Amino acid sequence: MGLSTWLLCGSLGSGKTTLLKHFLALPEGRDTAVVVNEVGEVGIDAHLLHDVARNAPVTLIGNGCVCCSVRGSLGEAVERVLRTRHERGLPPARRLVIELSGLARPGEVIRELSSWDGIIAGFTVVATADCALQAASPAPYLAEPEPAAMAHVVAFTKPEGRDAAFREMMRARIHAVNPLARTIWEDTLPARAARAFSSAPAISPSVPRLACHDGAPAHPAIRVMKAEWPEGMSWSAIQAWLDATAAFLGSRLLRIKGFVAVAECDEPILVEAVGTVFSTPRRMATDRSLPLGLVLIAADISAHDLATADFGTTTPRPEITATWSG
Ligand SMILES: Nc1nc2c(ncn2[C@@H]2O[C@H](COP(=O)(O)OP(=O)(O)OP(=O)(O)O)[C@@H](O)[C@H]2O)c(=O)[nH]1
Structure with a gap:
């Protein structure tokens, strides 16, 4: 059986590493192989994840965005993380999470790994949508909308102190840029992380809510x-x-x-x-x-x-x- 793969994307500082860290700390986060793509070479996120990943390896692709300057190294990084698990006597990974830098485009990552058909079972794009960023934005539509517009699943991060009206406003703004996305609002990080990386949404004949206007204006871009x-x-x-x-x-x-x-x-x-x-x-x-x-x-x-x-x-x-x- 192939490896279910999650591509975690979202704007800078929107809470990607925090979400993944909480997932790795859960029992169901065990058996997860992690590859982190950071723009710098320092690998801060990779270090943060090492802390919670117990003995499991976390591989860093630094020095650029995975879909341009480091093209070609993604496959190597995935291979390395799987090999290291094996060398450490860990059970084979059941899922792979690739945390993308704010610059990377999930489609390019899928293209890069498409030759791994048979090893990778399918991709789910998870985007983090930062409630604090939205609250601070004066515009009546989603700030930094591209990750959410490409995602299968959108997890709202930093929701503390936001009421039900804010939550509905966020959902409406997400649906204005992506009526296909499943949205996740959970007040606690473990619950949010568990849902964000739970089994991939089956390809289902879900009817997207087209031509329906549920409270947010169209996005200008x-x-x-x-x-x-x-x-x-x-x-x-x-x-x-x-x-x-x-x-x-x-x-x-x-x-x-x-x-x-x-x-x-x-x-x-x-x-x-x-x-x-x-x-x-x-x-x-x-x-x-x-x-x-x-x-x-x-x-x-x-x-x-x-x-x-x-x-x-x-x-x-x-x-x-x-x-x-x-
Ligand atoms: N209050 C609150 N803070 C959060 C939450 N998620 C993340 N943060 C904080 O937001 C900041 C950025 O979180 P990260 O997880 O590093 O965000 P990131 O998207 O990985 O950041 P980059 O990799 O730099 O793009 C950190 O200070 C986190 O502690 C949340 O749900 N609630």
Whole structure:
């Protein structure tokens, strides 16, 4: 069985290391291999984690962000941490957590490790969302939104002293940049950590709350859109559009998830991407009642500009609509 892998991201100082430290201290945190990517070479976070990881190794990739200046070293670091566990006589790791520097892009990490298919069972992106940072921000939308916009799971950190109204405001702000994310609000760090790294969310036909406006204004930079094709479109046409869109948007593409009905088979196909890195498309059980259409989250482009962008190809396009007003 492969290693379930969590990519832990979040803005600088948002509480990533603290969350992971509390997870490693839990019984269920045992059997976790940890790789930390820090921008500096000092390795402060790695040292903090060593303290709680008991005899388990924590590997540091320093001196840069894992997806640019230290490209190539991630695979080595994962190998090293697994090997060291073995050499120390520890049981094989059941999960891997990679704490990313504030600069790293989870999609690039998934790309880097994609050749490890068979060793790594699947990725879950967990983002920390700092309540203190939000409380201090005068803007009515999520500050530093990109980690949350790419995440499967968002854990609220530093929630002390915040009331239920603040919690709902935070949830609404997260959903305004990522209606796909599962949010975790727990008052204590152990409970928050346990939920953040609990079993990966199964790929489920959950219906994202599209076109619903639950209290937060649209984010000025992050757009949540829906792409829908007419019945009978071929998978190759849809795939060509996805490839062209990923190439066109580059790092502005944050997340895609949804179901498409295709001419070639009866079952809807699940399409999912973090950044520009797509998971293998999956046929869902024969259930035509799944909500069709892709949720596409991107930075710095409107639905209209994406719908009319010149990709330089004749690929058929879906209808693209903004799902949040503003
Ligand atoms: N009150 C409170 N403080 C927290 C919480 N989580 C983290 N902190 C504090 O926030 C500061 C930053 O936490 P870290 O865990 O180092 O944050 P980080 O995201 O790993 O930081 P970088 O790696 O520098 O980006 C530390 O002083 C923590 O003690 C929390 O839930 N509540």
